[in-house]
Amino acid sequence: MPDWMVEATGLVKTYQRRDGSTVAAVQGIDLHIRRGEIFSLLGPNGAGKTTTIAMISGLIAPTRGDAKIGGHSITREPLAAKRLMGVVPQEIALYLELSARQNLEFFGRLYGLSGRELGRRVDEVLDFIDLTERQRDRLDTFSGGMKRRVNIGVGLLHRPQMVYMDEPTVGIDPQNRRRILDTVKRLRDEYSLTILYTTHLMEEAQELSDQVAIVDQGRIIARGSQGELTQQVGEQDRLIFTVGQQKVEEALLRRIEQSAEGVTRALYDAPAVGDADGAATAGTITVFARRGRRALPGIILAINDASLEIGSVEVREPDLEAVFLHLTGRALRD
Ligand SMILES: Nc1ncnc2c1ncn2[C@@H]1O[C@H](COP(=O)(O)OP(=O)(O)O)[C@@H](O)[C@H]1O
Ligand SMILES: [Mg+2]
Structure with missing residues (x-):
């Protein structure tokens, strides 16, 4: 004991x-x-x-x-x-x-x-x-x-x-x-x-x-x-995009994930984006993705397709913030 x-x-x-x-x-x-x-x-x-x-x-x-x-x-x-x-x-x-x-x-x-x-x-x-x-x-x-x-x-x-x-x-x-x-x-x-x-x-x-x-x-x-x-968040990296103060609807997030998945699949012959495991708050899109850097081009294209302008991009490896976000859908500092 x-x-x-x-x-x-x-x-x-x-x-x-x-x-x-x-x-x-x-x-x-x-x-x-x-x-x-x-x-x-x-x-x-x-x-x-x-x-x-x-x-x-x-x-x-x-x-x-x-x-x-x-x-x-x-x-x-x-x-x-x-x-x-x-x-x-x-x-x-x-x-x-x-x-x-x-x-x-x-x-x-x-x-x-x-x-x-x-x-x-x-x-x-x-x-x-x-x-x-x-x-x-x-x-x-x-x-x-x-x-x-x-x-x-x-x-x-x-x-x-x-x-x-x-x-x-x-x-x-x-x-x-x-x-x-x-x-x-x-x-x-x-x-x-x-x-x-x-x-x-x-x-x-x-x-x-x-x-x-x-x-x-x-x-x-x-x-x-x-x-x-x-x-608990697996091997998934976290991709964080700031998109000004634009409100990101849940449906749009799904679309971004789907089309990013499509693009990544086409480019690399393998999906890199985790299933519908993203989060959006005003001004920020977060997408969890295996091999995050590979998934990046596809996601950027998808965000551009949605007529959102990207301010900055960050790729983070799995950390405790990601665990919290993964479990609650909220950021620790919200
Ligand atoms: N003395 C108190 N009377 C009534 N509500 C309280 C009191 N102390 C804390 N709370 C409430 O209990 C919850 C937890 O507070 P707290 O333990 O201080 O959280 P943390 O330290 O994680 O910020 C909060 O909703 C807070 O408003
Ligand atoms: Mg306290």
Whole structure:
């Protein structure tokens, strides 16, 4: 039996609105996370990522279901479970008028550290988040990315076995974003921590994850390693055409696919376009195709035939964005 760091079963969260209506934020999520891996919840805004993390970390009570952290139930043994985890919330929760060091010392005391042990741990964390030189400066002189790093540091003070990070790069400049992603990998590689990471950005999930669960509308719609997930879209490349702001009707998309298939078949004696597996949003046509580059000329001819003007063309190999599009017919960022 694998050594699970997190086992969540049947998690459900239904929020009650003031007017009496309900929001089914999470509708039955199971998660199994192995020790020492980076596990990402990837899904669009509103998918239920934060709600899931909040239940697993004991910030909110599940409507149904439970999660075990290192074997301890978060609902029945919350203290034992919480001792094993560090939480890095989406919102920065720090004292801006205190220095980085003072913030870490303050939260370290909350975690029960004191004296020389506290000092040593704060030194280690400052070194890890690469803020040793700025440790005496007040946080209100820090950039958003530096504050986010202090936030991560707070989550590490009590030497947790796992860390939750809820979209830690949102609103952060590219340079600090890079650092945060590197930090996540170092936590796994150098400290063998288990990381539960949420994002709506395919690139981040792709760079970081050992395992991914794709979340949509409160449910996990696909899970596995990146290889397992991209296999779901087969060997199909994704061809993306921008066609100005013109509305692309579903019927037109079918026509484009059919005629592209015809052209490709004629040119190469083999069809290259997957069966009716395309998607269209205003201004964009996406076609899944085996051997995408080969299918390209045929599709371009077909789009021109439909009197649409092509602005740009992109060929992408199978990735997690393609898996989401394939399963939902929507783009992650919509
Ligand atoms: N406290 C709350 N009360 C009512 N609805 C909520 C609350 N928190 C989240 N929701 C709703 O639950 C759904 C999932 O939200 P959330 O978990 O924040 O998604 P994500 O983190 O993936 O963006 C959304 O429709 C959101 O509006
Ligand atoms: Mg969220």
